[in-house]
Amino acid sequence: MSRNARGTIVPKAGVSFAKPLSFENVRREFGDACALHDxxxxxxxxxxxxxxxxxGCGKTTLLRIAAGVERPTSGRVLLDGEEVAGPNRFVLPEKRGIGLMFQDYALFPHLTVLQNVAYGLRDLGRTEAKREGLLALERVGLASYANRYPHxxxxxxxxxxxxxxxIAPRPGxxxxxEPFxxxxxRLRDQMRDDTLAILHETKATAIVVTHDSEEAMxxxxxxxxxxxxxxVQVGSAEELYSAPSEIFAxxxxxxxxxxxxxxxSGKAETPFGSFEAKELADETEVLVCIRQRDLNVVPAGEGTPASVVESRFLGDVLLVELAVAGVERPVFVRPSGPVPPPGTEVGLAMGETAPLIFPA
Structure with missing residues (x-):
């Protein structure tokens, strides 16, 4: 037994035999358009x-190729070291031992909740499939909904x-x-926590497609x-946040x-100071990128002169728009404390974190 994010005691999910998954130069073309580039x-x-x-960046296409729903134009997919898609072999989706959860859930409306869950357990006997289905429903807190219909x-x-x-078939x-x-x-946060707990319990290898950076982190x-x-870049959340490979990241x-x-002379000059850019050649046009949280509003006469344009209440933080001489666009700051009203002259001070510098 374990507790979910709300403190409710729930049974643990069955453990899977996790398998490594590899993509080797996988390419997918649709006519003249290329959805995945090697x-x-x-x-x-x-x-x-x-x-x-x-x-539209190719996330779902890569997921569908892993599942066997689509075939790669070239390249290979290896599951536990064996080719399941490629020039020499193609394994049907139902033979791969891979679980797939669609964005729209894809539940069968004419089947009960239990029948939906047990659908992938048809190789088991009816009694065993029902037992495993109920265990999976119990793990997600819906055992009492077994005989209801999805609608x-x-x-x-x-x-x-x-x-x-x-998770019922215990896939590797x-x-x-995009499950959330x-x-x-509020429900999304709750379901993320519960799903993460289940993924850790099952120990299955998992790929989660998302367009939300906070969710990914x-x-x-x-x-x-x-x-x-x-x-573009592969690594831990800390690596991608602290050392992005390009401005897109x-x-x-x-x-x-x-x-x-x-x-x-190896430096990029800005109204906020001069910053090292030795890895870039002189005369290179760059963008000096300062995170909003790395600027602090200070009294006038300190830091870089600025004028408050507007403050917006965003719940946990303020978003403050300021005008700075020498900067064409508004400068935005997320301060930790109160800010003077619009029109007030203030200063902006850099935090300890150095800005990111990229070719323009």
């Missing part, structure tokens, strides 16, 4: 990998049923396509950031003030 990626057994990126369930309950169906790899996108924010052991059918994980500059 993707190579290794996911060790038991790891939770989040595929992150904007809509009378809420979105969160349908999501739980889909998760129970995915579990694939989840249809839920409201909360759930993933590693994050694979994608853009335009290519991998930086923008995905932070709210930035982007200040144009030009490298001279």
């Amino acid at each position: 993707i190579s990626l290794d996911i060790p057994a038991g790891e939770i990998l989040c595929l992150l990126g904007p809509s 009378i369930l809420s979105g969160g309950e349908q999501q739980r049923v889909a998760l129970a169906r995915a 790899v579990l694939l989840m396509d 996108s249809g839920l409201d924010s 909360r759930m993933g052991d590693r994050i694979a950031l994608m853009r335009g059918g290519r991998l 930086a923008r995905f994980f932070s709210d930035l003030n982007e200040i144009p500059s030009r490298v001279a």
Whole structure:
């Protein structure tokens, strides 16, 4: 037994035999359009990998190729070291031992909740399939809903049923396509925590597709950031946040003030100071990117002169817009304390974190 995010005692999910999953130069073309450009990626057994990126970047296509729903144009997919998709072999989806949870849950409306969950257990006898289905439903807190039909369930309950169906066969790899996108924010947080607990209990290798950077950071052991059918950067949440490989990655994980500059004598000059840019050649046009949380509002006469334009209450924080001489666009700050009213002259001071600098 274990406790979920709300402190309720729940049974533990059955343990899976986790399997490693690898993509080797996987390419997928649709006519003249290329959805995936030679993707190579290794996911060790038991790891939770989040595929992150904007809509249309190829995340779901890669997931569907792993599941066997689509075939790669070229390249290979290896499951536990064996080719399941490629030039020499193609294993049907139902033979791969991979669980797939769709974005729309894809529940059968004419089947009860228990029948939906037991659908992937048809190789077992009826009694055993029912027992395993009920265990999975009990783990997601819906055992009492076994004889109901999907149409009378809420979105969160349908999501739980889909998760129970995915884990019931105890797959070695579990694939989840934006599983929380249809839920409201409070329920989404709750379901993320519960799902993460279940993934840790089952120990299955998991790939979670999302376009939400915070969700990826909360759930993933590693994050694979994608853009335009290519991998941009793969690493831990700390690595992608602290050392983004390019400005696309930086923008995905932070709210930035982007200040144009030009490298001279190995430095980029801005109204906020001079910053080292030795890795870039002199005369290179750059963007000096300062995270909103790395600027502090200080009294006038200290730091860089600025004028408060507007303050917006965002619940836990304020978002303050300021005008700074020498910076064409407004500068935004998320201060920890109160801010003077619009029109007040203040100063802006840099925090200890150095800005990120990228070619413009």
